[in-house]
Structures are given as structure tokens and as C-alpha cells.
Amino acid sequence: MAAPLPNTQQAMRRRNLSLVLHAVAAHGPLSRAAVAARIGLTRAAVSTLVDELARDGLLVELGPSRPGTVGRPGSALQLNERGPAGLGAEIGVDHLAVCAMDLGRRVRVRAQVESANRDGAPGPVLGRLAELVRRVAAEAEGEGLRPVGLAVAVPGLVARESCVVVRAPNLGWEGVDVGPALREALPGLPLTVDNEANLGALAELWLGGHDPAPRDFVHVSAEIGIGAAVVIDGRLLRGTHGFAGELGHVPVRPEGPECVCGGRGCLEQYAGEEAVLRAGGIPAEQAADGHRAPGSRIALLARRAADGDQKVRRALRGAGAALGIALAGTVNLLDPQKVVLGGALTPLAPWLLPALERELAQRLTDPARPGQDVVTVSRLGSDGPVLGAAGSVVQGVLDDPAALREDGA
Amino acid sequence: MAAPLPNTQQAMRRRNLSLVLHAVAAHGPLSRAAVAARIGLTRAAVSTLVDELARDGLLVELGPSRPGTVGRPGSALQLNERGPAGLGAEIGVDHLAVCAMDLGRRVRVRAQVESANRDGAPGPVLGRLAELVRRVAAEAEGEGLRPVGLAVAVPGLVARESCVVVRAPNLGWEGVDVGPALREALPGLPLTVDNEANLGALAELWLGGHDPAPRDFVHVSAEIGIGAAVVIDGRLLRGTHGFAGELGHVPVRPEGPECVCGGRGCLEQYAGEEAVLRAGGIPAEQAADGHRAPGSRIALLARRAADGDQKVRRALRGAGAALGIALAGTVNLLDPQKVVLGGALTPLAPWLLPALERELAQRLTDPARPGQDVVTVSRLGSDGPVLGAAGSVVQGVLDDPAALREDGA
Structure with missing residues (x-):
């Protein structure tokens, strides 16, 4: 991202180039006139900007747009598929x-x-x-x-x-x-x-297939640990030192087991992969045997749960409840539009969700929000x-x- | 706040009027040349904007600035004390x-x-x-x-x-x-x-006497309940429905006492005024007797603690620890620069802080941050x-x- 620009003519032109490009990205193909209508500039101003973007290889013209539109036929603009x-x-x-x-x-x-x-x-x-x-x-x-x-x-x-x-x-x-x-x-x-x-x-924001994409959400993912990202008004909350999102170290039971972070009873101690394997009765050696990669350990849990292994199901219910407790606090504090379960949590969602949503339903203060409406499961899985x-x-x-x-x- | 403006000449002028006004508000009195240097516009452009702001009664000129400055003496600008x-x-x-x-x-x-x-x-x-x-x-x-x-x-x-x-x-x-x-x-x-x-x-941001004011912080206050406000990059996080900041309903002990919100073991059940009065051995009738107003009940607690009442001190330590547990989760999630204790919590801070900071020191994951550096007490008290x-x-x-x-x- 560029540094903030002063309000000079040049800065305004740079911002307007971006507005045109975003309009075509979101709604293209678009004629010059349609772009102008969307961003509130004159058609002449838009044409100059479009010429510049085309010269730089960012936009291409598709040829005359279909007949029947009002005014002289404009050629439709689209992002360059052979550009940056x-x-x-x-x-x-x-x-x-x-x-x-x-x-x-x-x-x-x-x-x-x-x-x-x-x-x-x-x-x-x-x-x-x-x-x-x-x-x-x-x-x-x-x-x-x-x-x-x-x-x-x-x-x-x-x-x-x-x-x-x-x-x-x-x-x-x-x-x-x-x-x-x-x-x-x-x-x-x-x-x-x-x-x-x-x-x-961020992938969820741009490619998650939501319509419309939520602007304020908490994205929870896991690869051994539990991580979260807070998106506010379409932008990542990074935190003062860049360390925001440590949902895994939100205390769930303050006198619970010791955590690697030095605290006690952190979410990770209940919903982290190792904790779930342990609670599911899967010995570390067995989990390691042919399942060294975390993705395959998650797959092992999902397979056992699908096969009806009651101990694994109980372990996932416990993890879901712990996630629900930590997320109830998060939602009460931030009032996001959605909580998205993504990454390695995606395949486990069917067994995590019921307990998670039960905790949310009980603990959310927002009178307008039943717990069931908050959580959604990412379609991107581990590709995010x-x-x-x-x-x-x-x-x-x-x-x-x-x-x-x-x-x- | 005005709605976002399109990038037209008129919108740019409106934004530049604001830039000039903010520069004078933050650093005035300032000459036109000093304003121009600060905001990156030409002196001529700034002069036009200043004339407009002066005509509208927002800025006043103080007469020629002190000699010794380079260039022709400019008159210093200041916000109008008799304006809006x-x-x-x-x-x-x-x-x-x-x-x-x-x-x-x-x-x-x-x-x-x-x-x-x-x-x-x-x-x-x-x-x-x-x-x-x-x-x-x-x-x-x-x-x-x-x-x-x-x-x-x-x-x-x-x-x-x-x-x-x-x-x-x-x-x-x-x-x-x-x-x-x-x-x-x-x-x-x-x-x-x-x-x-x-x-x-917001008062903390503008009038809290911090130098420089933190741009990212969590402000915790209390009047019977416990409320918090999350400020990110100098702006309030309002939440999707306007309900962000319900720190009082972050779970501290998930199987704890029932809360009015329908949940269990919320922070309010440990650090809310009623909980502290109860834990401090102050019967409801006595607290009510001449202390109906929450401010005076807080004053009663502060007085007893100052007088060495061990039961009240223990109650405040418990409340501080509960605040520390909820805030540890908050800080791990948001990585703010500061946590500011304000409002009715201000007079109780001396007895809340030690336990609160102990919990933070133990539970924060940020390796660069000892718990003691995070919390500060507001100087505005209940005027905020x-x-x-x-x-x-x-x-x-x-x-x-x-x-x-x-x-x-």
C-alpha cells in the first residue's frame, strides 16, 4: 500500500485511477459512461483516466458494447488478463x-x-x-x-x-x-x-464467495495452534505491534492447564490440535504414525468423527464449546457481522459447530442476534x-x- | 461526520479545508507558510483556504507573527474562540x-x-x-x-x-x-x-493528556456495569449493530454465576459494582443507605479500601484479577497500544491494578510487552x-x- 498522499491534484489523480480500476474490477465489463456514473466523475475525466490505465496495461477495451444502450456505443472495459x-x-x-x-x-x-x-x-x-x-x-x-x-x-x-x-x-x-x-x-x-x-x-474477503462480502468479521483458522484475524471495514486489524489475532490465547478457564504462552487455560489448551487428539484418545505416537503433517492429523480426526468414534466426537464437542466461549467474548467485544471458520477447522466444522453455536446463543448480549446467525464456514479451506x-x-x-x-x- | 465524498475538485477543497483546520488545531498558532509546510500544499492554495475558513468564523488572525522567522512576516492563525x-x-x-x-x-x-x-x-x-x-x-x-x-x-x-x-x-x-x-x-x-x-x-483521545495520544487503545469504564470502547487508528469501533465494547459480558469463568445477559461467569459477575459490594461484605441495604448513586457507592468502596478494610481490599483484588483475565484475552486478540481505566474505575485503580497487572503479565503472548506497560489510568475520571x-x-x-x-x- 502506498503511504497516504497529500490532497494535491496529482494525488487526486492517483486516487481516481484507483477508483476507476476498482469499479471495473467489481462490476466490469463496464463502458466509460457506466464507470463515470458509478464513481461520480464526468465522462471526460474518466476517459483520460481510462486511457492512462490502458496505456499502463491494466485495462483493455473489449470493442463496442452491445447495442440498445443509450448514447453512442462505448467500448466495454475489462481488467487486463495479461497485465500485472x-x-x-x-x-x-x-x-x-x-x-x-x-x-x-x-x-x-x-x-x-x-x-x-x-x-x-x-x-x-x-x-x-x-x-x-x-x-x-x-x-x-x-x-x-x-x-x-x-x-x-x-x-x-x-x-x-x-x-x-x-x-x-x-x-x-x-x-x-x-x-x-x-x-x-x-x-x-x-x-x-x-x-x-x-x-x-483477506482471501475470505475477496474470494470467499459471500454476497455481499462481510466488511467486519473474525476469521478463525488453525494449523496446530488457533489463530484469528479481525477484519474491520474491509481491512485487517494488525495491532500496535502486528500481533493482533491471538484468539488461541484468550483465557477460557483461567485456572486451566498451563499453556506454552505462560498463561493458563487458553483456548488452545481445549481446541488446539494436540488437545483434541489427546481428548479423542489418539496417542501422540499413533497420530504421528503416517500423520505427521497437521493437515493429515485433522483428516484423521474428521474421518474418525465421521465413522462415529464417540470419543473423538466428544473431544470435538469440547473443542467447539471452548471455541464458543472464547468467541462469545470476542463477539460481545467487537460486534462483528460474521465469524468465519476457515483453514484446518473447515473439515471439522460439522462436529464443532453445534456446541460452538450453543455457547454463542447462550452468551451473546446483542438482543438482535441469535447465536446461529453468526458463524459461517469458509469455502476456501486450507487454500486461504x-x-x-x-x-x-x-x-x-x-x-x-x-x-x-x-x-x- | 459527512458521508464519503467523491474525488471531485469540490470534494478535494472540502478535505483541504479540514486539513488546514486540523493543522491549526493541533499545532497553532501557525503562519500560512507553516500550515502549507505541514500539509504539503502551496502557500497560495493555503491562503485561499484560510480566507474561506476565516470568512466562516472558524479561524482568526492574531496579527503579524514574531520576527526572526524566514520570509515576509505572516500573521499567525488560530482557531476562533468565538466561533462554532x-x-x-x-x-x-x-x-x-x-x-x-x-x-x-x-x-x-x-x-x-x-x-x-x-x-x-x-x-x-x-x-x-x-x-x-x-x-x-x-x-x-x-x-x-x-x-x-x-x-x-x-x-x-x-x-x-x-x-x-x-x-x-x-x-x-x-x-x-x-x-x-x-x-x-x-x-x-x-x-x-x-x-x-x-x-x-473519545475524550481520552482528545483530552486525556497523553503525549502523544495513543491511536489504538481499549477504554474500560464502569457505572454499575462494565463497559469498554475499542479505539482503532483514532476511531471508535462501533460494531455491525453499534453494540461493540461489551467487555462486561466476556466470559471469565464459563461455569460461573448466572448473568443478567443469559450467560454465566461474565466479567460483570466478578468486577461489576454489585459483585464487588457483595464480596466486600457491604450489604445491599447499607450500600443503598445514602449511597444510592453509583458514584457514591464507588466512593464508599474507595474510602473503605483506603481505610484498610481487608475484606473490601480482597474484593477489589478479585475484581482486578477478573478484569485482568478478560483484558488478557482482549489484548491478545487486538494488540492495542494501551488499556485505559476510566470513569468510575478511576478512584478504585490503586486496589484493582496490582492483581490486574499480574494476570496480564502472566497471560499476554506478545513477547515484547511486559504486562505493566499496558494499563494506564485516565485523568478525566467521570467527566469523560x-x-x-x-x-x-x-x-x-x-x-x-x-x-x-x-x-x-
């Missing part, structure tokens, strides 16, 4: 994923590899990721796209406005700067790093973070297309 | 308060009356309030001020973008529309109604809501001064 593209990457515990997304937020290239990232040194992991990104970028260029930025999703805390992973317990990383290795491998490509729950939430990463690069282009030029002019 | 003014009002459980505030956010007129608002019909309460507002408005006009809006603080839930008090348990109000009575008494004066915790939080109400009207003028003209042009 966003690259998104995800460092999972057991895999690396990369995708390239065009301005219309369609995934055009995608690659994923198994990769034992847990407890290995960060260097080789970042080397493999850089290689994968280079490959996807080259394929995207082969399709006529022009990668303009890379965003990387990591399962951990990232210091605000930096590429430093402060702590990613599931990777065994602490204070790892992801920047140098990726910048060296991909010189000149702007890079951002963000928490996977944050990027998963990598899609949100690429989508955030695209969003940067839509928000300030002029920044793509070297001089910003 | 904001009226703020508060409906407390046992009092009504009204004040008039000038553009520089100085309180110029203030009135407060005892008023048994609890469990009475809303009509007479609103009648008394209208009378008090009329008196303060007349006095403000006597000082050359021009009241341009009224904001009313109420101890309850207010439906978003309305004047309807959905529920104010401490007043015994449900579904009371505050609008008609006040509009009839004060025709033509724009009116807003808001929760007292929200307005108290009425100051925040008047201040919000002033903020509206600073944000869009052109809206004061009837045609907005």
Missing part, C-alpha cells in the same frame, strides 16, 4: 505453495510441493521456496503476465512492516528474517510477509493463505495503480 | 450534565444537576435535560459562541446511526427514542446519541462522557468545516 500479476506463497508446516493471480483475482499458475519444514533450518526451506517462486513467475510470464510483487504467508507472528518472523512455533523458527534469501533470488520484486491467518482472512497472499499484491495494484510506474507519476 | 461550539450532554443514573466546548476543545460553559433518572419515566428526564441544554446554549451564545450540534451520552446500548437507546438497564430504559423530545426543545440543532463508554474513550460528547461535535466541524454552511458549498 500478484505472486502468493505459503510456508506450511509440511508443504510449500505458490500461485500467480491476475488482476481479476483468477489463479493462473499454481505449484505445491511436500516439504518437511518443521524443525529444519530456515535456510534450505527458503531456498526451496525461492526456487518454486521463480518457477511460477516464469510460467506466469509465459502466459503474458507480469509479476509485480510477492507476499508470503507464514504460520507465526510477523513483526509489523517487516519480513521478520518473530516466532513460528510450528516451524521451530524464532527471529527469522525471510527477506534476504527471497530478495536475492528474486531481485527487484517487492516482498511482504504476513501471518497465514491474516492472509486467509496462499490465495490471500497473491490477492494482497493484486489489491495493492488496484489501490494505487500509479505506484507500478517507477516514478509513481 | 459543540454541546455535550450526559444522562447519568443520578445526574444530568451539559457543557459547551469551543473549537480549541476548551470547556466554556458547564452545568450539572442531581437527577434521579433511575427507573423513572424517560419523558421527564429528557424534559429536564432539554431545559439544561437550552440554558447552556444560551450562556454559550452570551460568550459569542455558536452551538452547532449536540451529542448525548447514555449508559446503555444505542442502535447505530440512531437516537434510540435499545437498552439501558441502569436507567430501566428499553427502546427509548431520545430524539423527539430534544429536537422539539432545540429545533434545528443536529443531534447524536452514543454510549457513554464510547464518548469517554460529557467531554467526549461535546468533543465529538467539535471533531465533526474540524473534519468537514464546509458542512456548517447550509448548502455545504
Whole structure:
């Protein structure tokens, strides 16, 4: 995102370029006149802006629009499918994923590899990721796209406005700067790093298939831990230090079991993967046997629950109730439109939801809101973070297309 | 606040008028050149804007600024002390308060009356309030001020973008529309109604004496219940239905005592006034005897604690610990810069803080943040809501001064 601009003519033009692009992205194909009507500028002003965006390869003209529209036939505008593209990457515990997304937020290239990232040194992991990104970028260029930025999703805390992973317990990383290795491998490509729950939430906003997309919601996801992202008015709440969203460490039972964070009775102690495996009577060795990757441990739980394993079902009910208690506090505090269960929680939703919704129904203060209306399950599943990463690069282009030029002019 | 404006020349001028006014409000007296330097516009552009603001009575010129500054001496600009003014009002459980505030956010007129608002019909309460507002408005006009809006603080839930008090348990109000009575008494004066915790939080932002003021914080206050306001990037988080901030109904012990909200073990059951009186061994009758007003019950608790009453001190420690548990979850979720204890909690802070900070220190996940740094005690005490109400009207003028003209042009 560009820094806030002063209210000069040039700044106004930059904002208006973005307004035109957003209008076409949301409602295109659109004629110049339709764009003008939507954003409240004159047709002449819009035409100048459109010419500029077309020259920069962001918009294309589809030829004369269909007859029957009033006035002289205008050619319909659409985002360029062969223009700038966003690259998104995800460092999972057991895999690396990369995708390239065009301005219309369609995934055009995608690659994923198994990769034992847990407890290995960060260097080789970042080397493999850089290689994968280079490959996807080259394929995207082969399709006529022009990668303009890379965003990387990591399962951990990232210091605000930096590429430093402060702590990613599931990777065994602490204070790892992801920047140098990726910048060296991909010189000149702007890079951002963000928490996977944050990027998963943004994916929900742009690609979640909601109509209309909620502007204020809490996105809850899990990969071993429990993470959440708070979206307010369509923007991520990052927090003063970039650490917002630690739903897993909301106290559920203040005198409960000790937590790795130093507290007691945190949500993670009841609804985290390890706690659920334990309560479900699945010994650590058995869970590890062929189910080392968290995704497959979640799949194991889902399969057993589907098969009618009462102990696993009871464990998931307990996790759902704990989620409901923590989320009741969250909803009472923030009054969001929706709570979205995403990521690894998606396949477990059928067994988590009843207890979760029962707690919400009992504990929400909002007189207008029955608990059942609040929670929804993401359709993106575990793809959220990598899609949100690429989508955030695209969003940067839509928000300030002029920044793509070297001089910003 | 005005609706978002399209990016036209006229909209840009309106935004620039606001930028000039905010610059003078934050840093004045300032010369035209200093304003231009601060907001990144040319001196000529600033001069035109200043002339317009002066013509509308928002800015005044103080005469030539002191010598020694570079360039030709410019006359220093300052907010007009005899210009538009904001009226703020508060409906407390046992009092009504009204004040008039000038553009520089100085309180110029203030009135407060005892008023048994609890469990009475809303009509007479609103009648008394209208009378008090009329008196303060007349006095403000006597000082050359021009009241341009009224904001009313109420101890309850207010439906978003309305004047309807959905529920104010401490007043015994449900579904009371505050609008008609006040509009009839004060025709033509724009009116807003808001929760007292929200307005108290805004007062903290503008008048709390922080340097610099935190942009992201949680403001916790109490008048019988426990309310909180979440401020993000200098703006109140209102929530989808306007009900954000119900910290009092964050679960602390999920199997704890039943709460009026229908839940169990909410914070209010441990740190609400009634719970603390009970735990402190103060029978309801004794608390009621000469201490019907919540303010005086709080004073009773503070006095006993100061006198060394061990049972009261223990009760306040318990309340502090419960606050710490609920706030640990809040801070882990939102990562705010500060938690401000305000309102009726201020006089009790010395006995609440140690246990509260102990819980935070143990439960916060942010590795960079020791618990002791998070909490601060408001200097505004119980004046916050009425100051925040008047201040919000002033903020509206600073944000869009052109809206004061009837045609907005």
C-alpha cells in the first residue's frame, strides 16, 4: 500500500485511477459512461483516466458494447488478463505453495510441493521456496503476465512492516528474517510477509464467495495452534505491534492447564490440535504414525468423527464449546457481522459447530442476534493463505495503480 | 461526520479545508507558510483556504507573527474562540450534565444537576435535560459562541446511526427514542446519541493528556456495569449493530454465576459494582443507605479500601484479577497500544491494578510487552462522557468545516 498522499491534484489523480480500476474490477465489463456514473466523475475525466490505465496495461477495451444502450456505443472495459500479476506463497508446516493471480483475482499458475519444514533450518526451506517462486513467475510470464510483487504467508507472528518472523512455533523458527534469501533470488520484486491467518482472512474477503462480502468479521483458522484475524471495514486489524489475532490465547478457564504462552487455560489448551487428539484418545505416537503433517492429523480426526468414534466426537464437542466461549467474548467485544471458520477447522466444522453455536446463543448480549446467525464456514479451506497472499499484491495494484510506474507519476 | 465524498475538485477543497483546520488545531498558532509546510500544499492554495475558513468564523488572525522567522512576516492563525461550539450532554443514573466546548476543545460553559433518572419515566428526564441544554446554549451564545450540534451520552446500548437507546438497564430504559423530545426543545440543532463508554474513550483521545495520544487503545469504564470502547487508528469501533465494547459480558469463568445477559461467569459477575459490594461484605441495604448513586457507592468502596478494610481490599483484588483475565484475552486478540481505566474505575485503580497487572503479565503472548506497560489510568475520571460528547461535535466541524454552511458549498 502506498503511504497516504497529500490532497494535491496529482494525488487526486492517483486516487481516481484507483477508483476507476476498482469499479471495473467489481462490476466490469463496464463502458466509460457506466464507470463515470458509478464513481461520480464526468465522462471526460474518466476517459483520460481510462486511457492512462490502458496505456499502463491494466485495462483493455473489449470493442463496442452491445447495442440498445443509450448514447453512442462505448467500448466495454475489462481488467487486463495479461497485465500485472500478484505472486502468493505459503510456508506450511509440511508443504510449500505458490500461485500467480491476475488482476481479476483468477489463479493462473499454481505449484505445491511436500516439504518437511518443521524443525529444519530456515535456510534450505527458503531456498526451496525461492526456487518454486521463480518457477511460477516464469510460467506466469509465459502466459503474458507480469509479476509485480510477492507476499508470503507464514504460520507465526510477523513483526509489523517487516519480513521478520518473530516466532513460528510450528516451524521451530524464532527471529527469522525471510527477506534476504527471497530478495536475492528474486531481485527487484517487492516482498511482504504476513501471518497465514491474516492472509486467509483477506482471501475470505475477496474470494470467499459471500454476497455481499462481510466488511467486519473474525476469521478463525488453525494449523496446530488457533489463530484469528479481525477484519474491520474491509481491512485487517494488525495491532500496535502486528500481533493482533491471538484468539488461541484468550483465557477460557483461567485456572486451566498451563499453556506454552505462560498463561493458563487458553483456548488452545481445549481446541488446539494436540488437545483434541489427546481428548479423542489418539496417542501422540499413533497420530504421528503416517500423520505427521497437521493437515493429515485433522483428516484423521474428521474421518474418525465421521465413522462415529464417540470419543473423538466428544473431544470435538469440547473443542467447539471452548471455541464458543472464547468467541462469545470476542463477539460481545467487537460486534462483528460474521465469524468465519476457515483453514484446518473447515473439515471439522460439522462436529464443532453445534456446541460452538450453543455457547454463542447462550452468551451473546446483542438482543438482535441469535447465536446461529453468526458463524459461517469458509469455502476456501486450507487454500486461504496462499490465495490471500497473491490477492494482497493484486489489491495493492488496484489501490494505487500509479505506484507500478517507477516514478509513481 | 459527512458521508464519503467523491474525488471531485469540490470534494478535494472540502478535505483541504479540514486539513488546514486540523493543522491549526493541533499545532497553532501557525503562519500560512507553516500550515502549507505541514500539509504539503502551496502557500497560495493555503491562503485561499484560510480566507474561506476565516470568512466562516472558524479561524482568526492574531496579527503579524514574531520576527526572526524566514520570509515576509505572516500573521499567525488560530482557531476562533468565538466561533462554532459543540454541546455535550450526559444522562447519568443520578445526574444530568451539559457543557459547551469551543473549537480549541476548551470547556466554556458547564452545568450539572442531581437527577434521579433511575427507573423513572424517560419523558421527564429528557424534559429536564432539554431545559439544561437550552440554558447552556444560551450562556454559550452570551460568550459569542455558536452551538452547532449536540451529542448525548447514555449508559446503555444505542442502535447505530440512531437516537434510540435499545437498552439501558441502569436507567430501566428499553427502546427509548431520545430524539423527539430534544429536537422539539432545540429545533434545528443536529443531534447524536452514543454510549457513554464510547464518548469517554473519545475524550481520552482528545483530552486525556497523553503525549502523544495513543491511536489504538481499549477504554474500560464502569457505572454499575462494565463497559469498554475499542479505539482503532483514532476511531471508535462501533460494531455491525453499534453494540461493540461489551467487555462486561466476556466470559471469565464459563461455569460461573448466572448473568443478567443469559450467560454465566461474565466479567460483570466478578468486577461489576454489585459483585464487588457483595464480596466486600457491604450489604445491599447499607450500600443503598445514602449511597444510592453509583458514584457514591464507588466512593464508599474507595474510602473503605483506603481505610484498610481487608475484606473490601480482597474484593477489589478479585475484581482486578477478573478484569485482568478478560483484558488478557482482549489484548491478545487486538494488540492495542494501551488499556485505559476510566470513569468510575478511576478512584478504585490503586486496589484493582496490582492483581490486574499480574494476570496480564502472566497471560499476554506478545513477547515484547511486559504486562505493566499496558494499563494506564485516565485523568478525566467521570467527566469523560460529557467531554467526549461535546468533543465529538467539535471533531465533526474540524473534519468537514464546509458542512456548517447550509448548502455545504
